[in-house]
Amino acid sequence: MLTKTQEQIFFVIDFDSTFTKVEGLDELAAIALAGNKDKDKIVSEIKSITDRGMLGEIGFAESLKARVNLLPANREHVDILVDFLMGKISDSFQRNRDFITQNQENILIVSSGFKDFIVPVAVSMGVKEENVYANTFRYDAEGNITGYDESNLLSQDKGKVKLLQQLNLDGDVFAIGDGYTDYELRESGLANKFFAFTENVERQKVVEKADEVVASLDEFLYINGLSRSQSYPKSKIKVLLLENVHPKAVASFKSEGFQVELLKGALDEEELIEKIKGVSILGLRSKTNLTKKVLEHPNASRLMAVGAFCIGTNQINLDECERRGIAVFNAPYSNTRSVVEMAIGEMIILTRDIMTKSNKMHEGIWDKSAKNSYEIRGKKLGLVGYGSIGTQISVIAEAMGMEVYFYDAVDKLALGNAKKCKSLEELFGVADFISLHVDGRKSNANMIGEKEFAMMKDNVIFINLSRGHVVEIPALVKALKSGKVWGAAIDVFPYEPKTNDEEFVNELRGLPRVILTPHVGGSTEEAQANIGEFVPSKLLQFMNNGSTYGSVNFPELQLPALEGAHRLLHIHQNVPGILAKINGIFAKHNVNIKGQYLKTTNEIGYVITDVAKEYSDEIVEELKGIDNTIKFRLLY
Ligand SMILES: NC(=O)C1=CN([C@@H]2O[C@H](COP(=O)(O)OP(=O)(O)OC[C@H]3O[C@@H](n4cnc5c(N)ncnc54)[C@H](O)[C@@H]3O)[C@@H](O)[C@H]2O)C=CC1
Numbered sequence: 001m002l003t004k005t006q007e008q009i010f011f012v013i014d015f016d017s018t019f020t021k022v023e024g025l026d027e028l029a030a031i032a033l034a035g036n037k038d039k040d041k042i043v044s045e046i047k048s049i050t051d052r053g054m055l056g057e058i059g060f061a062e063s064l065k066a067r068v069n070l071l072p073a074n075r076e077h078v079d080i081l082v083d084f085l086m087g088k089i090s091d092s093f094q095r096n097r098d099f100i101t102q103n104q105e106n107i108l109i110v111s112s113g114f115k116d117f118i119v120p121v122a123v124s125m126g127v128k129e130e131n132v133y134a135n136t137f138r139y140d141a142e143g144n145i146t147g148y149d150e151s152n153l154l155s156q157d158k159g160k161v162k163l164l165q166q167l168n169l170d171g172d173v174f175a176i177g178d179g180y181t182d183y184e185l186r187e188s189g190l191a192n193k194f195f196a197f198t199e200n201v202e203r204q205k206v207v208e209k210a211d212e213v214v215a216s217l218d219e220f221l222y223i224n225g226l227s228r229s230q231s232y233p234k235s236k237i238k239v240l241l242l243e244n245v246h247p248k249a250v251a252s253f254k255s256e257g258f259q260v261e262l263l264k265g266a267l268d269e270e271e272l273i274e275k276i277k278g279v280s281i282l283g284l285r286s287k288t289n290l291t292k293k294v295l296e297h298p299n300a301s302r303l304m305a306v307g308a309f310c311i312g313t314n315q316i317n318l319d320e321c322e323r324r325g326i327a328v329f330n331a332p333y334s335n336t337r338s339v340v341e342m343a344i345g346e347m348i349i350l351t352r353d354i355m356t357k358s359n360k361m362h363e364g365i366w367d368k369s370a371k372n373s374y375e376i377r378g379k380k381l382g383l384v385g386y387g388s389i390g391t392q393i394s395v396i397a398e399a400m401g402m403e404v405y406f407y408d409a410v411d412k413l414a415l416g417n418a419k420k421c422k423s424l425e426e427l428f429g430v431a432d433f434i435s436l437h438v439d440g441r442k443s444n445a446n447m448i449g450e451k452e453f454a455m456m457k458d459n460v461i462f463i464n465l466s467r468g469h470v471v472e473i474p475a476l477v478k479a480l481k482s483g484k485v486w487g488a489a490i491d492v493f494p495y496e497p498k499t500n501d502e503e504f505v506n507e508l509r510g511l512p513r514v515i516l517t518p519h520v521g522g523s524t525e526e527a528q529a530n531i532g533e534f535v536p537s538k539l540l541q542f543m544n545n546g547s548t549y550g551s552v553n554f555p556e557l558q559l560p561a562l563e564g565a566h567r568l569l570h571i572h573q574n575v576p577g578i579l580a581k582i583n584g585i586f587a588k589h590n591v592n593i594k595g596q597y598l599k600t601t602n603e604i605g606y607v608i609t610d611v612a613k614e615y616s617d618e619i620v621e622e623l624k625g626i627d628n629t630i631k632f633r634l635l636y
Pocket residue numbers: 311312313332335336339384385386387388389390407408409410437438439440444447465466467491492519520521522523
């Protein structure tokens with residue numbers, strides 16, 4: 001934590017949409033009107049009046065009266081609202097609870113909302129009750145809200161200005177809020193600075209007037225050199241997520257305060273070079289290629305970590321990432337089961353010739369016959385690639401009565417009664433079904449071509465859910481047309497459309513007994529939700545504490561958090577003597593090391609150091625200046 005004395009600064013903070021994520025009165029209306037047939041109409045009317053007031057389009061007093069008149073609420077509704085608001089405190093305020101409690105004398109909540117719901121929420125975060133300035137409801141004997149105290153300055157036009165005049169604060173005043181009335185404090189000269197707070201809403205008219213725009217309380221504290229929980233505010237760190245990754249991923253990054261952009265489709269090289277500018281964390285799936293050209297472009301200079309929201313990482317130049325100190329993570333098991341189920345299902349569909357029968361039915365043809373329809377039980381399944389997916393298929397296929405054979409480039413232990421083959425030729429010579437589950441390494445390009453199809457048994461059923469470049473499509477088309485291959489299920493293609501709007505062009509289109517799917521082996525709700533949690537958790541661990549556990553291109557390091565320590569990360573080219581130089585700098589500055597891990601690959605070294613004392617800018621500059629340094633980061 002960084003600190004600076006701030007006795008002479010008063011922090012005047014708005015409540016609705018700043019301290020909390022929502023507008024209290026709008027939410028109170030929604031609660032009070034639950035079950036009312038006109039709820040949506042009245043709530044949207046109240047919201048629109050709130051917005052017009054916030055933008056300064058109508059006077060505040062007028063806006064407040066109109067809203068309260070529309071509100072059929074009572075004390076019970078207010079209690080429900082308080083519970084609701086407790087869960088809606090802005091993320092960055094929650095992260096900086098310590099700042100609030102440590103500065104409670106100087107923190108004032110000044111709001112045109114109502115103390116009835118503001119006080120319990122603000123006090124729960126360390127604000128002093130007497131420092132909450134807001135309106136108060138009037139209730140009748142039954143507890144129904146009948147109006148509010150109209151003598152309260154905050155219920156009047158320019159109420160915040162009038163209140164601050166009356167308070168006559170002795171010191172600098174920083175006003176923080178999302179609305180025009182917060183800016184009016186600056187306009188009137190009562191606040192030295194106005195910070196437009198955009199974590200929850202961004203109003204152009206307010207932002208234009210601000211001295212500074214802050215996307216979070218972290219950013220406000222950072223700009224002003226104040227004590228805070230994030231040494232560098234995450235709202236200044238850009239996360240770019242491509243290919244429509246699961247909303248859980250977006251939520252994970254947003255809840256930690258990162259600036260997140262989500263794009264539906266993949267990007268080509270030039271588009272990625274454009275979009276990667278200023279991005280620190282990139283998330284992609286199988287269709288965006290992260291090439292050397294992209295990585296060496298100056299636009300990619302801030303990139304720290306990449307998440308492959310899938311299993312395969314062949315689309316990422318892992319070596320170049322490593323050389324540049326960019327850690328890459330993937331989800332090695334999150335969609336395994338989905339691919340397995342699809343492969344098994346497709347074997348059954350093809351061997352029962354269900355596609356042909358279903359197509360005929362759609363044309364009105366009732367062709368009840370057993371011709372060309374077989375069970376998978378007792379048949380021989382040949383798996384090429386016996387990794388996570390291959391082995392899981394092996395177990396399930398055996399349970400369904402199949403005889404399993406496999407071939408893998410490395411020596412793998414056979415599960416159950418599966419039989420290991422010494423070569424592809426041996427496997428192809430025996431299998432009735434061939435299913436590919438190799439990874440997408442470059443050397444696997446075109447591993448199945450004319451020669452390999454010729455080795456297979458006649459009428460084989462062929463499945464490829466691995467990578468498109470593994471199979472030569474013209475050779476497959478020929479094998480299908482000649483009858484060598486009876487049926488096929490293909491999910492991956494040498495070229496795949498970038499978005500759902502692009503036409504799929506491929507010679508396999510229109511061939512009978514060929515199941516074509518748009519690379520959806522891993523696309524189930526379950527798998528995508530798993531991946532949407534797993535990959536961000538890895539990326540966040542790397543960003544927050546430097547852990548590279550599970551990285552596919554980085555030395556794997558994990559140092560448990562040490563009480564009271566400051567953590568520094570150093571990534572360097574793997575040449576002798578770097579650790580000595582790092583520790584020499586700590587020794588020179590009399591900084592005690594509490595914990596330290598170093599691990600290297602052929603290319604790079606990665607050191608996590610926890611030190612006991614406050615570090616100075618000088619130490620940081622010296623550490624960055626060590627020859628062969630690739631990246632340096634202070635975490636906390
Ligand atoms: N269609 C889809 O949506 C999905 C496709 N995949 C693809 O499936 C692949 C396999 O996934 P996992 O089983 O999890 O990977 P894995 O890494 O656990 O297994 C791959 C296996 O293939 C073997 N292998 C590689 N090249 C070989 C070769 N030339 N000959 C024989 N064996 C070879 C490896 O030794 C390894 O055992 C992924 O790399 C990915 O490309 C994965 C998930 C979804």
